[in-house]
Amino acid sequence: MTELAGKVAVVTGGASGIGRGIAARFAAEGASVVIADVRDDLGEALVRELNEAGATTVYRHTDVGDQAQxxxxxSSTVEAFGALNVMVNNAGISSPLRKGLFHEDLEEFDRVMRVNLLGVMAGTRDAARHMADHGGGSVINLGSIGGIQAGGGVSTYRASKAAIIHFTKCAAIELAHYEVRVNCLAPGNIPTPILASSATDEDRERLEKFEARIRQQMRDDRPLKREGTADDVAEAALYLATDRSRYVTGTVLPIDGGTVAGKVIVRKPKDQQ
Known part of the structure; x- marks a missing residue:
């Protein structure tokens, strides 16, 4: 398990959920990993856990909605480790749960777009500036099938993820000259805390019922019946981080059990036809 030996990687939003899975997988493959997040307690605990197992990781408090941070x-990653080979722009937040578009006040629009989209754009740009002068590298942006497949609810979140997908393709074209590859992962129906984080105390019970209903609907529509996990996303991220994908850029890879490919066709048993 040394596919990333000698490599340096940054994972934003790396303290929990999908980001945690990616950070742990990269560390297991020998990378030096900088875990960036705003949840200091979770990030520092993860670093202790991974380092006790023999990994080389550090934690950096970073609000990706702030370009200076x-x-x-x-710059601190390069200063500490002398390189930056893989940048995973994973940090993201959900827009609040509303009863529908008519009830949406768009109060959180700027915050969601600043974290989800600006954070990805700034992370791609700043990492690529270093990579371009040091032989290239891999930038991995986290989108969502919500940015591919239209649906009702959390429209600001969906819009931010759609923008990430388009930006990824644009950046891939521009940065290919510098051997900087830019790709996007689009997870779907991967249980993480992101949606719950958007709930208030007043609507938490309603959110839990809504999320359970939506996840069941996605299970019904998903061709593959096994549940997706953060580890599944981490495996895809590992592929894009290594030289195995050296000829891959500008791609969007859904990790969704086939959801965006189309709905399941339910066929009756022959004796009922």
Whole structure:
């Protein structure tokens, strides 16, 4: 398990959920990993856990919605480890749960777009500035099938993820000259804390019922019946981080059990036809 030996990686939003899975997987493959997040308690605990197992990781408090903090994250990584080979722009938040578009006040629009989209754009730019002068590298942006497949609810979140997908392709074209590959992962129906984080105390019970209903609907529509996990996303991220994907850029890879490929066709048993 040394596919990333000698490599340096940054994972934003790396303290929990999908980011935690990616950070742990990269560390297991020998990378030096900088875990960036705003949840200091979770991030520092993860670093202790991974380092006790023999990994080399550090934690950096970083609000990716602040361009100066993103720039500091990249520069401090290079200063500490002498390189930056893989940048995973994973940090993201959900827009609040509303009863529908008519009830949406868009109060959180700026915050969601600043974290989800600006954070990805700044992370890509700042990492690529270093990579371009040091033989290239891999940038991995986290989108969502919500940015591919239209649906009702959390429209600001969906819009931010759609923008990440388009930006990824644009950046891939521009940065290919410098051997900087830019790709996007689009997870779907991976249980993480992101949706719950958007709930208030007043609507938490309603959110839990809503999330359970939506996840069941996604299970019904998903061709593969096994549940997706953060580890599944981490395996895809590992592929994009290594030289195995050296000819891959500008791609969007859904990790969704086939959900965006189309709905399941339910066929009756022959004796009922």
């Amino acid at each position: 993103v720039a500091d994250l990249v």
